[in-house]
Amino acid sequence: MDKKGGFGHTKMIVWQEIDKLDTIVQDILKYIPRGEYKTRSQIDTASDSIGSNFVEGYYSGSLGEYIRFLRYSKRSNGELHERVRRIFRKKYIDQKIFDKFEDNCIRVMYLIDRTIQSLENKRNQEKNKK
Template sequence: MATITRFEDLEIWQLARNLANEVFQTYTCSEPFLKDYKLREQINGSSGSIMDNIAEGFERNSRNEFVNFLSIAKASSGEVKSQLYRAFDRRYITQERFDKLYNQADEIGRQVGGFINYLNSSLYKGAKFKNRQTDRPNPKS
């Protein structure tokens, strides 16, 4: 597996970006949402928070900090799902639109959770600890 050097290369960030764009287009361009300012801003904010926290955690160059920010991103995907229920219950979106956006947010949450598990099982601490690494490759291998 190739080393990822930019957060933009992470599939979970790309999926989160797509979700944020879809939420923005759905919630800022349709009439019911124009009047429900608070819900519109909350769902736009929480969908953007997913991608932003993935990026910020990646840039911290520390596994533990990255995991912490991924945890926040995962929580934001749950927040988006909850807000979708509110939008659906208020009849702002159709069942089809709800299902599509909900499934995207749910998939992102699952993938972020899997990535957290992967990172937690890794010995690599992060680039900021490179000089103090105890997880250097064994030169005899």
């Protein structure tokens, strides 16, 4: 929680896009046959990891830890994209659904990258002050 008792991460555009991506993924999971339990679980876990790692890093209290957990989020986003691409290839979802997913996935990757760059710049500025 932030100093005012709220959850400050929810105000960040990057987190809002991560949350939107998870909503898209939850819809996609409905198209995967029940027998594909492992695939469904892997996609759900990868999607969950993006947001969970973002939040864990945000509240870590350390710039270095925040950056580290953002990198975990980035890796999970890459894994998620690959797994959903594979179910698209298996024709479990159509082009329109995949395009919506992919557009958001790319946006999330970009925003995570920008957040990492911004935090690394901040960390470098703090080091230079010492």
